[in-house]
Amino acid sequence: MPNIIAVVCASYGLAQSVCDGEDLPARAERFFRSDHTNNWAVLVCTSRFWFNYRHVANTLSVYRSVKRLGIPDSHIVLMLADDMACNHRNPKPATVFSHKNMELNVYGDDVEVDYRGYEVTVENFLRVLTGRLPPSTPRSKRLLSDDHSNILIYLTGHGGNGFLKFQDSEEISNVELADAFEQMWQKRRYNELLFIIDTCQGASMYERFYSPNLMALASSQVGEDSLSHQPDLAIGVHLMDRYTFYLLEFLEDIHPASQANMNDLFKVCPKSQCVSTPGHRTDLFQRDPGSVLITDFFGSVRKVEITMETINLTVPGIPLERFGGEPHTETALAYVDQLPVAQIIHQKPKQKDWHPPDGFILGLWTLILLVFFRTYGIKHLKHIF
């Protein structure tokens, strides 16, 4: 583990000096609770046009929280259509509000949009995730994550069962998204990934994930619509969606030293407030969600522990228990074969399960046979057999 942080144990009073022995490994345990060393965020708003004001406001609210908790602009990839603040219909130009009566301007004066306007496409989004960008792409448009990065991905817009609409001209499906995440996993582009989606039928987007270390939250289940929160009568549009509104309220209480964990995040916006049922998925995630801090994904927290005593970090007991007791093998890691030709060429044909014929097909054949025999008489049977 790269030790850029110096570890020195200190004793804090008589009460603790007694249990120094157990406390140190426990504190070290807590210190190394998460594997990540840097945080990234990819925030995407997939809608454009004035009546989709609320999607831009959603994304900007999450951007604002993420920046406030410490992730710098260089580690945020913000994709917006960005036609709200300077839209001709905006009665308050250069602002995007998230609360009515113009309480909170989430556009601010230091927003950095990386992909704006028509650059927000499915292709660009997938290229950002997988890193397959042309060499000329500037650094601000790249997701330069490594295998110790925790990435927060937030998507909002109009969606349906299994797809998300990008700017009225194309869609991304949940299968594509799952495959993109698998590519990221195989190229070791993330340590852990939190995926939040605020669209109609959002839960369908995380159904197909199959890569490890993914946790997903959605604002509504399949078959439900995500509703918008409140209109502003001076601007004339809905300002935010309900789920992100309550998420923003929740995040406003988080500060960099906060110990709130993912279980609190799952409780954001219950059905009474959101009307739709938010969902989450944690089966692919290795750690227990109760031990995952919000700031693991939403903030960039430098942990410092000061101690006067030394602690042996290479003691086998501490790291090995987390992986279920298997010893680390020292084999070199290699990438999975991108094009397994041998498998493709010598592929055996898959056994198709035999299904009994459909009731409709049966009925149709019965009808045909009946008509045949009615018209031509039963004595023609001998011509058949």
Added chain:
Amino acid sequence: MFQDRMGLLSDPNRRRALTNLLTRLNTPICVLCYLAGVAWFMGLAFEPFTLRTYMSENAMGSTMVEERFPAGERALVTAREFGAHKRKSGAMPVDWLVKTMQSRGLEVYTQSFSRRLPFPDENKERYMVRGTNVYGILRAPRAPRTEALVLSAPCSPDNSNNQAVGLLLGLAQYFRSQIYWAKDIIFLVNEHDLIGMQAWLEAYHHTNITGMDWAPLHGRGGSIQAALSLELSSDVVTSLDLVLEGLNGQLPNLDLANLFYTFCQKQDILCTIQEKLQRSDWDSVSGYSQAVQTMALMVLKQASGRPWGDHGLFLRYHIESATIRGINSFRQYKTDTTTVGRLLEGMFRKLNNLLERLHQSYFFYLLPSLSRFVSIGYYMPAFGFLAVILLLRALDLWVQLGALPSVTEDGVGVTDQSSSPSLVSILTPVVISHLTGAALYTLPVLSQELAVQHFPVSETEAVVLTAIAIYTAGLALPHNTHRFMLAEGTEQGWRVLKLVAVLYLAVLLSCTALINFSLGFILALTLVPVAAFVTPHVPKVLSAVVMVLLAPGCTLLYCVFAFQELQEAPVSLIDGWMLFLSVISQGMLDHALYGSLVYPLLALFIYPCWLILWNILFWK
């Protein structure tokens, strides 16, 4: 067994059975279809069969904006000034308007136009029309000049519509201080109502459809997305009436009506359509009859093909437009000008949000009330039933024509050598009928000079009476066309002619109903029974009377009486007759001035068709 193998229609026995069935049941099925068509139409207004209106356009959205227009009283002051200047100058006070609009920060332009009507218009007392339109463009502060919205108010020669112009100027001043406009807004004051509007629209779109003489426009605002025309003649109103019917029965997108209704509900203003209130007791007889009356008024207005407000001419250019008319009747709750201004402000803010033209909602509909509508899919079967009668008759005639040769072979008459009638004997009535129709179309206007010289009538009366004379002269045709016939008509002859006439009528009515359902339906109601029952063998005098009573001219007369009845202003016979004459002259003027197609359709196609059927009645 061999016969069993044959198809249903190729087997002669089976076919004979089918055709016998068709012949036997033809009249009952025709009667049934007619009754079904009428019943379907009447049932359209029954509330459970209609749908509630809803906003279809996503960009206009469900959220309301807060309207803040404050200057209703100042608008009334401006209106009084405008009225004073109008009285002083006698016509439109162009200089005062230009100066006022400029002081409100608009780019002002004027356009002059002139037009000589084909004959004097006695309703509006004009013949040589010369006028000026004044319009001011409010440029959107940040947007490119690619789209525009129009607010117009007519400048009437008498003391009406002053408040409309005052409110228009007040709104112009208020709109100028807002920064959220994404489209240019054009404030237009047009003189001589529809003629001025036609001149402005033709110049704006660089078209010249009607041969008017206008000066080109110096200022333009991009393609117009929507237009509202305002008619307000009193300081306070008790209700606002929405007028939708435009030229040739074209209607704006239903979303515009939905927008108006939503804002009426928000501002708590009483809103009506066809000047009839909406009732909530649809299951009572009076509630249902109110809905039927509203729908019938809309059908009659649409069938007339004339634009019922200044907005009617925009529709031809695919610009969704409507007229809002303020009505001041004896009611306790009055709405002041500020509220009307707020309603218009709200509508314009919503239209400002549009990204494309209104196209999500219906273009063909009927409104039994402002919150309920009937779409084309629901009302077309009413016409379909009537058209089916014609097709059944055609089928019946075809069957008879196929059976006839076998009859004449057994017959005694040997004089009839040719089994099929000659083409000439069929074409002659057709050609002569169409020539009469052409005469009805062209002669009245052309011969007004001649008529005025010989008779003590005005030009308008001359035109109208010439038209009626030609129409009545057509009744005498059958006695004269027989002189041109080379041989005597045969049994087959009239059947072939009737087949042609019935199919021609079916095609004509169907095409009309597709464009203007109301016109097609009303014509079908009277012409289809005529076409179905007329043969040379029915009692001549009685059927002649019935045919004349169901002729297009009399249909028009009934429509006039029905219209007055539905508007709760019933007229006596004499007044009705005068109204009928003025309707004919207005129809001809509409065609000459704005390109309305009702008069040519009736004169050149429907009337000749009726004449052919009249010929069949008197077939020898």
